[in-house]
Amino acid sequence: MRPTAAHTSSRQWLAEGPAAVRAMPSGQQVLALCEALGLERRRVRRRQYVFRSGQPLHALFLVHCGLFKTVVVNEDGCESITGFAERGDLLGADGLSGASYGCDAQALDMSYLWELPADRFDTVEAQLPGFWQRMAVLMAGQIQHDNRWRLQLGHYNAEQRVAAFLLELSECQRAQGCSADTLLLRMTRADIGNYLALQLETVTRVLSRLHALGLIQVARRNVRLAEPDALRMLLRIPRAWH
Secondary structure (H helix, E strand, O other), X not given: OOOOHHHHHHHHHHHOOOHHHHOOOHHHHHHHHHHHHOOEEEEEOOOOXXXXXXXXXXXXXXXXXOOEEEEEEOOXXXXXXXXXXXXXXXXXXXXXXXXXXXXXXXXXXXXXXXXXXHHHOOOHHHHOOOHHHXXXXXXXXXXXXXXXXXXXXXXXXXXXXXXXXXXXXXXXXXXXXXXXXXXXXXXXXXXXXXXXXXXXXXXXXXXXXXXXXXXXXXXXXXXXXOOHHHHHHHOOOOOOOO
8 A cells, every 4th residue: 555645644743743643542553653654454354364373474463443363372282362452453563572473363353454564674663753662662551461461360250250351342442432331242252261261151151140130231242231330349359259
């Protein structure tokens, strides 16, 4: 994609660093920068892989829209989902340290990505000063978030893990200007269980129980947070609650 007149004006606007841009979440800043650079925006079909573990690093990717899961496979061939990436999230950064990707990244629905080819890594800063600084802030934020999430997960029982996951999705939607109370689970129940270190049957049981308690309303892949404050209170209850 070549820069258009709109891209050129965006580049000047971003390079000036106005307060409006600085106030954006770091992921939204980088999305705006990718557009300003005229990077290619790729369409990725459902279940299509963006890259596979061990594949040589050839690009970094920023999610424009859609949903992806990242997966690592142990020596026994067991898969472990390490995260879900939505709009503004970065994919492929783990490949920067060893020149190859450390996980699989797969689309869960029709999605779009901004692609920054590796052969442009050295020139992008000259085109847009401050790009890598904003990228570093984004990567650091994702690492801090993942560390906090894993720490919290270890202290939660099954009900709390599912509640925390739903609240996390809710906050992501709120940050993107969408409804924070009505969720579409684009991942399977099995994927949710894998991510939360729970069995599929446990995830299904917990969703049913939260529904019966009136905290959520479940209709297949659609979940409405009927009592989000009560879900937050649930996270404060000791693990002994089952």
